[in-house]
Amino acid sequence: MSGGPEATVFAIAMLAAVVLILGGVRLMRRGERQKGWLMIACAAVMIANVAIWTV
Numbered sequence: 001m002s003g004g005p006e007a008t009v010f011a012i013a014m015l016a017a018v019v020l021i022l023g024g025v026r027l028m029r030r031g032e033r034q035k036g037w038l039m040i041a042c043a044a045v046m047i048a049n050v051a052i053w054t055v
Helices: 007-029 035-052
Strands: none
Touching: 007 035
């Protein structure tokens, strides 16, 4: 990968995954465990997709 629009999309996806993880942890601390785990699972899927597309 040499850059361009793909790199921008992957960077935004990784930033969104970090935000999802932080939001999921915050929800879990507030007592909403199911929503927190769903956000963390969504982040894991997003990270896996970026890993698949970049390798």
